[in-house]
Amino acid sequence: MAETTTYTVTGMTCEHCVRSVTEEVGAIEGVTDVAVDLPTGKVTVTSTREIGAEHVRAAVEEAGYELAA
Known part of the structure; x- marks a missing residue:
């Protein structure tokens, strides 16, 4: 069974940010x-x-980047 969770990340401004977060997570x-x-x-x-x-x-x-509280 798949688990899905949504977080809010602050500080992302461009596609490079998206790629960095996607890669690390x-x-x-x-x-x-x-x-x-x-x-x-x-x-x-x-x-x-x-x-x-x-x-x-x-x-x-x-x-x-940071997770929002």
Whole structure:
């Protein structure tokens, strides 16, 4: 069963930002899809299991951005 969670990421301004976030979040074990909506900053993560927000936060920060509180 797939788990889908949506987060809001701040600081993304261009397609390079989208690629960076997609790459880092996509590297989390169990993640099967990452959909980024640049205008809203929404990042939807689909995975094969529940992924803790701390893992997503760490990946987003590694890409150089922040999860909104």
